[in-house]
Amino acid sequence: MRRVVWFLVVVVLLAGGAVAADVLVRGQTEDRIAQQTAETFDLAEQPEVTIPGVTFLPQLAGGTIAVVELRAAEATVGDVPLRDVVVELRDVDVAEPHTTREVTFRGLVPLEALTAELELSEGFVVVRSEVLGMPLTVRATPEADGRAVVVRLDSVEVGGIAVPASELPAGLVDVLENFRVEVDALPERMVLDDVTVVEGGFLITASGTDVALVP
Secondary structure (H helix, E strand, C coil): CHHHHHHHHHHHHHHHHHHHHHHHHHHHHHHHHHHHHHHHCCCCCCCEEECCCCCCHHHHHHCEEEEEEEEEEEEEECCEEEEEEEEEEEEEECCCCCEEEEEEEEEEEEHHHCCCCCEEECCEEEEEEEECCEEEEEEEEEEEECCEEEEEEEEEEECCEECCHHHCCHHHHHHHHCCEEECCCCCCCEEEEEEEEECCEEEEEEEEEEEECCC
């Protein structure tokens, strides 16, 4: 009986040591990924990194980390300020350059970060002005264009009456046609998938495959 008790004690101690080692190595890996991701995405600060799952050491021994989640309340990607940033990495190689088989990226571009005088309403980008003393309202839809956000002209109203875009003042048309927010700081092999008007700005999503965390 005494031998059985001591055997159980040894098993518990070994298991506890394995759990402690797993937690320690997981934390060190999360810190390293935070640093490398900040450099890859050109973030001003390191994000919060979480590697979910019950055990981590078996993933490390297998050479691939299944899922890595990154979050940042605020971040700057290149020159573009973002809020509520969420990045998910899947199947991350342990060996450098830590190629990630699949990356998804989501963040909010706040309206105040844009230089153009724009409003956001009911899913549209809205520009308001006057023509011959009458109110002018132009509505457009933001779209993803590779690694940039552009807008598509949807409707024009002068004094509440729809008019062709060709009758707009040239300067106003130029504001819309030349509106472009570049997100060049995204890593290579990543492009924008979608741009949605939400309260306070544009919600952008991007994705990529076989993205290296170490440039």
